[in-house]
Amino acid sequence: MAANVEAEAPHNTFDTILLLDFGSQTSHLILRRLRNEARVYCEMLPCTTKLAELTFKPKGIILSGGPASVYDKDAPHVDPAIFDLGVPILGICYGCQELAWRIDSANVAGGKIREYGHADVTIHNGANSHTNRLFAGLGETMHAYMSHFDKLVKLPEGFEVIASTQNSEYAGIAHQTKPIYGVQFHPELEHTPRGIEILRNFAIEICGAQPNWEMKDFIKKEIVRIRHLVGDRAQVIGAVSGGVDSTVAAKLMQEAIGDRFHAILVNNGVMRLNECEQVKETLDEHLGINLTVVDGAELFLSRLKGVNEPEKKRKIIGATFIDLFQQEALRIEKEAENTPNAGPVEWFLQGTSVSYKGPSATIKTHHNVGGLPETLKLKLIEPLRELFKDEVREFGRELGIHRDLVMRHPFPGPGLAIRILGEVDAERVAIARAADHIFISEIRAAGVYDEMSQAYVAISKDRAVGVQGDARVYGYIAILRAVKTLDFMSAEPYNFDFALLKKISTRIVNEVEGIARVTYDITSKPPGTIEME
Ligand SMILES: Nc1ncnc2c1ncn2[C@@H]1O[C@H](COP(=O)(O)OP(=O)(O)OP(=O)(O)O)[C@@H](O)[C@H]1O
Ligand SMILES: O=c1[nH]c(=O)c2[nH+]cn([C@@H]3O[C@H](COP(=O)(O)O)[C@@H](O)[C@H]3O)c2[nH]1
Ligand SMILES: NC(=O)CC[C@H](N)C(=O)O
Ligand SMILES: [Mg+2]
Structure with missing residues (x-):
């Protein structure tokens, strides 16, 4: 990425908390609560991220929960370099166990009982003002939600206990001198009603992050970023399905680079009733986005003939999407020759929003229009890649997109083909x-x-x-x-x-x-x- 583009990325213009994801089902809730409630920008990366690969310095790091046990042979662990970065760290559940295990592997063991559900937490008065900061303003007790089997069986050296429950003697820990904290419960869940205050204390008070994350600012910054990224000549081809993600991405792209953006809807033969016509009308007439509908129905159905296996169906559809986009890129380039718009088609826009990034098993090949093959000489641009669906909707409303479209249920790229069990005809x-x-x-x-x-x-x-x-x-x-x-x-x-x-x-x-x-x-x-x- 060019230096000026990276400079415009949200993690360089907003104070950012880095969330390292160990694969918990609720990791994304940490991110959402920080962004939407604490208004602190937060980005989630896999727990295996190497610090040397980071292009920004976070204000603080949160280690999420996760399904593994820290003491297992194949358990995921963080890059130890995070401890040398000198920024505050908060471990949640697995993340807390990871902090303790790193100090001494005997600190964590399998518990006697699984603890899922509510717990009454007693907050202890820390020995100094520093260890008291995480729970500041919370009083002496609080309700929390627990979901664990493993637990801290010893207090890690250099730490003190700042909270406990009946089952977990070390439900909250704080390092005596460094800004490192851990909690066994889940502050990100609604079932931990005052959890948001803990996340705020960490992000704003302890890390010193500015609570200034606003969707409006994000839109302005994204437009600037896209202009830098694409430059003055290049053209962008966009995969636009009529779903909320790609419509919002297309509208943003059009605001950024006007008619050097080319929206393409592929009729894959497995769209819903009258869908292509309706999407074309909505985008053209209501949003002023010039959409080309490419009719691939026969091609898709002929390639799907005789294919029963779900993963095979998904892969065929993904590959066919790519074939058609490739063709379209060539067509656009040719048609633009000798016009003021002449320029190479360099970018491929997809409207994908956040999906799971942790070490989870692949359950299905979720492709959008398929992984981009080497042969497709296009670079991927995904302006919504850090947003969740509800954030994309907020974004869409800010861009003035009609409520019905913004609130549309998602529809998968492989369309009705993954809803017609077995062979598609x-x-x-x-x-x-x-x-x-x-x-x-x-x-x-x-x-x-x-x-x-x-x-x-x-x-x-x-x-x-x-x-x-x-x-x-x-x-x-x-x-x-x-x-x-x-x-x-x-x-x-x-x-x-x-x-x-x-x-x-x-x-x-x-x-x-x-x-x-x-x-x-x-x-x-x-x-x-x-x-x-
Ligand atoms: N028929 C299609 N024609 C062109 N692009 C498509 C088509 N189907 C899917 N895509 C591309 O794949 C991306 C991912 O699809 P996905 O369904 O996740 O998002 P969406 O369709 O934009 O929104 P939603 O999730 O609301 O359906 C889309 O944003 C779009 O870029
Ligand atoms: O763009 C997409 N390409 C895909 O290949 C795909 N598969 C599932 N989905 C959508 O993802 C969400 C979760 O679906 P599953 O529970 O079936 O995995 C649901 O919203 C699904 O509709 C897809 N979207
Ligand atoms: N929710 C979690 O992070 C669980 C951590 C670990 N797998 C345990 O059972 O304790
Ligand atoms: Mg869709």
């Missing part, structure tokens, strides 16, 4: 489309669209028998799925009104030829996932 796409359209229309008509985070209909691979109008039918099973989630990492099934479900079922069976039954998927995530494949 034109007939089953038509069935899935029709059923999905009824489901979403009824949800909207009932006024509950915003109550759920995502809803769709999947189609089974096998068929079931039914009776319609006295005749035997043999058709697919429509699987309705609707979930509520904040972060898409975990989700709960939406608690439907039964009469509404029945109405939807009746309509789908009556109106969609090829469907014999309707079921509602009530699996949570985990152990399920949101999409079927």
Whole structure:
């Protein structure tokens, strides 16, 4: 990255807390609470990040929780160089165990009981004003949420106890002289009601970070950053799906570089009913973004013919997206020749927002339009890469994008193909489309669209028998799925009104030829996932 571009990156213009992620399900909540509630900018990187690779100096470091046990052979550990950086450190759960284990591996051991749930924390008066800073203003007791098995069994040398619970003698620790702190409980969870005060004490009081993170400033800075990054001549091709992420990214890009930005929607043959037309209209007419729709429907469906395996389907779709974008990049370059816009297409815009960065197992190949292959001579630009979905929505509202678009449920890049179990063909796409359209229309008509985070209909691979109008039918099973989630990492099934479900079922069976039954998927995530494949 060019020096001036890096200089504009948010971690260089805002005081930044660095969160090193050990893979906890709640790491991102630390980040969100710091940004949205404490208004301190925070960035999350994998726990394995080497300090030498950092291009900025954080004001402080937080080590998150995580599923591993510090004493396991393959457990992840931080780069010890963080202790030489001279900035304050806060370890949370696994992070706290990591601090203790580094001093002496005998400090941490498996507990006798798993402690999941509420705990009453007693706050101790530290020996000096320094050790008292983390819990300043909190009084003598507080409620906290615990989720651990391992625990500190000895007080690490040089530390003192600043909090304890019935099960955890060392629920809070502070180094006697250095600004290093650890807590066994999770201040980032809502179940730790005063947790935000602890995070504030750490970030603002102890690290001295300015609480000045504002979405408006971020937008202004992003526009400047993009202009620097792209320069005066280069062109940018953008993958725009009509989803909130890519629409917001496209609007930002257009504000930054005008018509050197080329928005492309690929019709992958597995979009929803009338989706391409609607997206084109919304972007052109309401947002003034000139969108080209590339029709790849036949190509995608022909490559998916005979393919059953979910990961294979995802990979084929990803690769086909890339092929088409590559073609488009060449076309744009050619068409711009001899115009004032002439210039190389150097950048590829994707609207991806934050996903999990810790050491977790790959459950699915989440591709957006696929990993960028070497052959694609384009550099990736992802202006939303540090934002969460709700932050992208706030961003979209600031940019003046219509509420309906900003609040749209996400729709995955591989589209209906991962909702049509097994082989995808034109007939089953038509069935899935029709059923999905009824489901979403009824949800909207009932006024509950915003109550759920995502809803769709999947189609089974096998068929079931039914009776319609006295005749035997043999058709697919429509699987309705609707979930509520904040972060898409975990989700709960939406608690439907039964009469509404029945109405939807009746309509789908009556109106969609090829469907014999309707079921509602009530699996949570985990152990399920949101999409079927
Ligand atoms: N059919 C498509 N045509 C062009 N680009 C696409 C298409 N589908 C997905 N993409 C690209 O993949 C990215 C990731 O998809 P993703 O679904 O996560 O985001 P989104 O579609 O912008 O928003 P949302 O998450 O709300 O659906 C998009 O931002 C876009 O860049
Ligand atoms: O752009 C995308 N490309 C993909 O390959 C993909 N797979 C899943 N999703 C979306 O991610 C969220 C979590 O989905 P899962 O629980 O199924 O993993 C849900 O919102 C899914 O819709 C995808 N989005
Ligand atoms: N939530 C956590 O960070 C758990 C840490 C560790 N795996 C334990 O069980 O104690
Ligand atoms: Mg999408």
